[in-house]
Amino acid sequence: MGIFFNTTSICQFKVVGDRPNEDLYEWASDRLAKNGFHSIDNTADEVSSGWVHLDDSGKNSFDYPRAFWRDHYLAFTLRRDQRRVPSVLFRAYLKKAESEFLVAHPGMRKVPKQKREELREAVKGVLYAKALPVPSTYDAVWDTRSGLVTFTSLSPKVMELFEDYFKNTFSGLRLLMLYPFSRAERVLGDGLKPALLKANRAATGDVLDLIESNRWLGWDFLLWLTYRTMNQSSEYAVNQPGLAQEGEHFVAYLNDRLVLVGGGEEGGVQKISVVGSQDQFSEVRTALKNGKQITEATLYLEKEEYQWKMTLRALMFHFASFKCPSVKIEKDNITNEADEKEGAFYERMVVLEEGLQFFDSLYAAFLEIRLGKKWEQEEQNIRNWLASG
Numbered sequence: 001m002g003i004f005f006n007t008t009s010i011c012q013f014k015v016v017g018d019r020p021n022e023d024l025y026e027w028a029s030d031r032l033a034k035n036g037f038h039s040i041d042n043t044a045d046e047v048s049s050g051w052v053h054l055d056d057s058g059k060n061s062f063d064y065p066r067a068f069w070r071d072h073y074l075a076f077t078l079r080r081d082q083r084r085v086p087s088v089l090f091r092a093y094l095k096k097a098e099s100e101f102l103v104a105h106p107g108m109r110k111v112p113k114q115k116r117e118e119l120r121e122a123v124k125g126v127l128y129a130k131a132l133p134v135p136s137t138y139d140a141v142w143d144t145r146s147g148l149v150t151f152t153s154l155s156p157k158v159m160e161l162f163e164d165y166f167k168n169t170f171s172g173l174r175l176l177m178l179y180p181f182s183r184a185e186r187v188l189g190d191g192l193k194p195a196l197l198k199a200n201r202a203a204t205g206d207v208l209d210l211i212e213s214n215r216w217l218g219w220d221f222l223l224w225l226t227y228r229t230m231n232q233s234s235e236y237a238v239n240q241p242g243l244a245q246e247g248e249h250f251v252a253y254l255n256d257r258l259v260l261v262g263g264g265e266e267g268g269v270q271k272i273s274v275v276g277s278q279d280q281f282s283e284v285r286t287a288l289k290n291g292k293q294i295t296e297a298t299l300y301l302e303k304e305e306y307q308w309k310m311t312l313r314a315l316m317f318h319f320a321s322f323k324c325p326s327v328k329i330e331k332d333n334i335t336n337e338a339d340e341k342e343g344a345f346y347e348r349m350v351v352l353e354e355g356l357q358f359f360d361s362l363y364a365a366f367l368e369i370r371l372g373k374k375w376e377q378e379e380q381n382i383r384n385w386l387a388s389g
Contacts, residue, residue: 029068035051054068057135075141195371229281
């Protein structure tokens with residue numbers, strides 16, 4: 001699902017490096033065009049990847065502003081076309097080619113290894129030439145003010161492909177994934193950053209170490225939010241910059257589905273999914289008392305009649321099935337399709353960014369307690385709640 005869908009899955013990156021001294025539009029236009037997508041429809045190539053327009057995956061020209069420029073956003077799509085041949089079909093064609101080779105060479109009982117490889121490549125080429133490439137598209141929106149890129153895929157392979165393409169396209173820049181520790185650094189005020197560094201359990205500054213060693217951030221956040229959902233007010237105040245005003249109130253709570261992971265009775269890893277509207281979180285509380293950790297949960301954010309819903313993954317703070325309020329475009333002043341698509345983009349970014357602003361404000365509220373003097377009492381309250389279930 002792309003950025004225009006009311007429900008999509010997203011992750012976020014921070015852009016690091018030195019931006020060019022030249023005009024950003026001219027530079028980005030040139031770089032995107034040089035790395036644009038090229039069709040393999042009339043070839044036998046297996047795969048092709050490159051940039052296309054956000055609102056038209058058939059266009060790869062970036063020589064005019066509307067192709068990718070949206071105020072302070074750069075918006076583009078990574079397209080990847082790949083031909084796939086069913087393995088059963090490939091083996092059948094290869095077997096036939098080998099049989100024909102042996103018939104033509106009666107003195108041989110077995111196809112030599114090198115010849116077999118040649119036949120494999122020849123069969124692959126024939127089948128690829130007959131197969132239509134299957135396109136996949138993944139949207140990216142680069143906010144040049146905040147330095148964040150929002151990307152619409154949570155597949156590790158696709159994210160890696162996107163990072164490589166971004167780095168190769170925009171020379172001197174690279175992407176760093178936003179994960180719980182780096183997002184904490186971003187949302188915390190200067191007063192609490194020393195406490196975050198002190199709480200850091202990573203032995204090095206390596207990203208993987210920072211993620212793995214600080215799993216407690218995601219675990220404690222979801223545990224705290226589960227407790228707050230049942231025992232405290234679910235109302236919070238905006239404390240992060242963005243479209244909503246500072247101090248504006250919103251509601252946040254967990255419901256519908258929680259996933260817990262921990263050690264099983266025989267030493268293995270046990271995964272428990274609790275599905276359905278929760279009343280007292282009794283099953284979740286039992287699992288927590290038995291040493292399980294919440295690794296995934298459905299999070300709701302609400303402001304007045306508007307609602308955001310997402311599946312939050314604790315390890316990386318990825319947002320799966322992120323559903324935003326519906327975008328409704330007023331068409332009275334829309335003169336053509338291009339204007340309508342551009343209007344839809346801005347409306348979509350408003351609701352998407354407001355939901356992320358609420359999430360960051362919620363996370364910051366948690367961190368203020370978790371890293372401050374209030375955590376000891378809050379932790380005791382959580383233990384008492386679990387014990388009472």
